[in-house]
Amino acid sequence: MEFTKMNGLGNDFIVLSGYKELPDNVAELAVRWCNRFFGIGADGLVFILPSEKADVQMRIINSDGSEPEQCGNAIRCVAKYVYDRDPGKREAITVETRGAGVQQVHVTAEKGIAKAIRVDMGEPVLQGLEIPTTIDAERVIDQPIEAGGRTFTFTAVSMGNPHCVIDVEDAPSFDLAAWGPLLEQHPLFPNKANVEFVTVRSRDYADMRVWERGAGPTLACGTGACATLVALVLTGKTDRTATISLKGGDLLIEWNEADNRVYMTGPAAEVYKGKVEE
Numbered sequence: 494m495e496f497t498k499m500n501g502l503g504n505d506f507i508v509l510s511g512y513k514e515l516p517d518n519v520a521e522l523a524v525r526w527c528n529r530f531f532g533i534g535a536d537g538l539v540f541i542l543p544s545e546k547a548d549v550q551m552r553i554i555n556s557d558g559s560e561p562e563q564c565g566n567a568i569r570c571v572a573k574y575v576y577d578r579d580p581g582k583r584e585a586i587t588v589e590t591r592g593a594g595v596q597q598v599h600v601t602a603e604k605g606i607a608k609a610i611r612v613d614m615g616e617p618v619l620q621g622l623e624i625p626t627t628i629d630a631e632r633v634i635d636q637p638i639e640a641g642g643r644t645f646t647f648t649a650v651s652m653g654n655p656h657c658v659i660d661v662e663d664a665p666s667f668d669l670a671a672w673g674p675l676l677e678q679h680p681l682f683p684n685k686a687n688v689e690f691v692t693v694r695s696r697d698y699a700d701m702r703v704w705e706r707g708a709g710p711t712l713a714c715g716t717g718a719c720a721t722l723v724a725l726v727l728t729g730k731t732d733r734t735a736t737i738s739l740k741g742g743d744l745l746i747e748w749n750e751a752d753n754r755v756y757m758t759g760p761a762a763e764v765y766k767g768k769v770e771e
């Protein structure tokens with residue numbers, strides 16, 4: 494089994510292509526191969542599969558074996574993988590996702606290698622039950638959430654997958670391990686949630702740290718950065734375009750007023766190729 498190790502700002506994946514569909518034991522493979530001590534080590538497995546609707550189909554499996562609907566950093570990795578191997582060097586690539594439809598990606602390259610990748614991440618879902626949360630409201634903005642004896646204020650956004658965005662005093666020093674697991678599994682989120690802890694520094698810049706559903710603390714989360722920007726716009730804290738600065742680096746996020754779609758721009762990197770003998 495050959496794989497390519499890739500990452501988007503340190504959110505790292507074991508990328509597999511050449512399969513026609515997901516293997517039956519994909520959850521078990523993800524847990525085993527993503528293990529950082531006994532396996533290859535990664536936040537998730539990413540499969541590049543054939544698609545009838547787009548250039549390729551992407552399926553991602555979290556390191557705990559669960560399958561999310563979408564992954565922003567993985568989409569950029571998939572686009573780079575496809576572009577760098579494409580003799581025609583097409584800058585526009587379409588990627589079918591499990592839960593966020595077909596996404597349009599634009600690659601900017603240097604010397605035939607993809608550098609900046611801009612993804613149309615679609616329209617955010619804000620209706621409470623659709624995110625899903627247990628709150629039946631048009632928007633879930635600045636609501637209280639209690640966990641471990643502490644009450645936070647959160648805004649909920651789905652970018653295909655559910656996010657719980659929380660303002661904190663200083664995101665980079667926030668104790669993710671103490672609060673992330675409690676909030677990820679909070680009963681307000683029936684499908685669990687990715688949890689973003691955010692500190693706004695200016696109208697166009699915020700620090701964010703993430704505790705991901707099914708993967709724990711990661712260095713970056715693309716859908717999380719998009720959800721964060723949407724939450725910050727809804728609460729009046731930033732403009733519609735801002736840099737969301739993560740532990741692994743920066744993403745530029747725009748929530749376009751005209752088409753209501755969220756655009757994410759950032760890098761992707763290929764680190765090495767490997768082979769597993771099973």
Ligand SMILES: N[C@@H](CCC[C@H](N)C(=O)O)C(=O)O
Nearest residue numbers: 561564565566654714715716
């Ligand atoms: N890292 C990702 C999100 C991956 C899925 C997430 N853990 C979930 O379960 O929803 C990103 O870059 O968006």
